[in-house]
Amino acid sequence: MCIDHDRLFKTLLSTFFWEFLDLFFPAIAEEIDRDSITFLPQEVFTDITSGERREIDVLVRAKFRQQDSFFLIHTEAQASVQTGFARRMFRYFARLDEIYGLPVYPIALLSYDIPKRPEPDTYTVAFLDGEVLKFRYRVVQLNRLNWRDFLRQPNPVAAALMSKMQIAESDRPKVKAECLRLLVTLRLDPAKTALISGFVDTYLRLNAVEESQFKAELEQFDLLEEERTMEIITSWMERGIEQGREEGLERGREREISLVLRLLDRRLGGVDSQLCDRIRSLPIDHVEALGEALLDFETEADLIAWLAQYPESEES
Numbered sequence: 406m407c408i409d410h411d412r413l414f415k416t417l418l419s420t421f422f423w424e425f426l427d428l429f430f431p432a433i434a435e436e437i438d439r440d441s442i443t444f445l446p447q448e449v450f451t452d453i454t455s456g457e458r459r460e461i462d463v464l465v466r467a468k469f470r471q472q473d474s475f476f477l478i479h480t481e482a483q484a485s486v487q488t489g490f491a492r493r494m495f496r497y498f499a500r501l502d503e504i505y506g507l508p509v510y511p512i513a514l515l516s517y518d519i520p521k522r523p524e525p526d527t528y529t530v531a532f533l534d535g536e537v538l539k540f541r542y543r544v545v546q547l548n549r550l551n552w553r554d555f556l557r558q559p560n561p562v563a564a565a566l567m568s569k570m571q572i573a574e575s576d577r578p579k580v581k582a583e584c585l586r587l588l589v590t591l592r593l594d595p596a597k598t599a600l601i602s603g604f605v606d607t608y609l610r611l612n613a614v615e616e617s618q619f620k621a622e623l624e625q626f627d628l629l630e631e632e633r634t635m636e637i638i639t640s641w642m643e644r645g646i647e648q649g650r651e652e653g654l655e656r657g658r659e660r661e662i663s664l665v666l667r668l669l670d671r672r673l674g675g676v677d678s679q680l681c682d683r684i685r686s687l688p689i690d691h692v693e694a695l696g697e698a699l700l701d702f703e704t705e706a707d708l709i710a711w712l713a714q715y716p717e718s719e720e721s
Contacts, residue, residue: 408607411482411484417600417601418462418463419444419463422463423442424562425637427560428563437470439477443465443466443467444464445464447460450500464477464478464479464480464640465477465478476508476509477507477509480495483514494717496541515546521571523546526541526542527540528540532629538654548569549571551570552570561601565601567584567605568575568580568581568584568608577615578615581609581622582622584601588601588602598637599647613660616663616667619636631689637700639696639700662685667697673702673705676705677705680712691715704718
């Protein structure tokens with residue numbers, strides 16, 4: 406599956422920009438009049454080196470608290486290593502200074518998995534007799550941050566970006582479960598919840614073994630908002646169904662049936678084996694419908710009544 410990293414990160418930053426600053430740059434967030442934040446049009450620049458036209462990612466104008474002075478915050482999300490990135494950050498800085506005549510606070514959000522070495526935060530021009538220029542920008546390098554350090558942060562950006570931080574392979578199911586737990590406690594509106602949950606599910610797609618471990622992690626949580634949790638997991642299931650359709654993979658169908666059965670088991674405290682066989686024989690669109698309907702089930706009788714809508718002869 407081809408992931409549109411650029412769109413995902415721009416949407417996350419545009420929706421939760423204040424929360425992004427508060428998480429990674431609290432001193433700056435403290436000095437900003439929150440109501441003054443304004444998103445400016447994406448400026449287009451021509452990269453002289455490559456000849457390509459580039460858009461900066463996120464540009465915000467903000468006002469200092471109890472002052473009449475404004476400044477810009479330029480955030481560049483980078484999903485892959487790129488030669489000359491530091492120089493490009495300087496070019497953007499200089500161009501924005503020329504256009505707006507305001508101080509610019511530059512941030513690079515690096516989301517690639519490798520390399521894990523510390524990435525530069527400086528662009529320097531120097532000669533034998535000394536430096537002519539030393540430009541510095543702030544760097545958030547996700548692959549050098551430990552997800553455990555963000556577990557107790559009541560912040561939607563933490564819930565999303567933990568999925569791109571430094572994670573051992575064996576911890577992937579636990580991290581996805583912890584992202585879910587944090588997301589449930591935040592009580593965001595449905596659209597914002599869907600944005601964060603979709604982000605996490607995109608970057609933490611689990612295999613069958615990991616899904617089993619993920620379920621075990623959830624069973625250890627004292628999740629007070631059970632229905633809200635189920636809704637998020639079901640949304641991940643529906644994304645998997647759609648992906649399975651696009652890829653035309655039978656294993657995608659089996660994966661989603663398995664997830665529905667686990668959700669039912671969690672919801673009802675167990676499902677009769679004959680009912681499980683009925684569910685396995687359902688067409689994929691019926692599985693999708695069951696994934697939505699099971700949120701309203703209270704007993705196994707509700708499941709039986711729902712399955713009665715689809716005679717066995719129609720299920721093959």
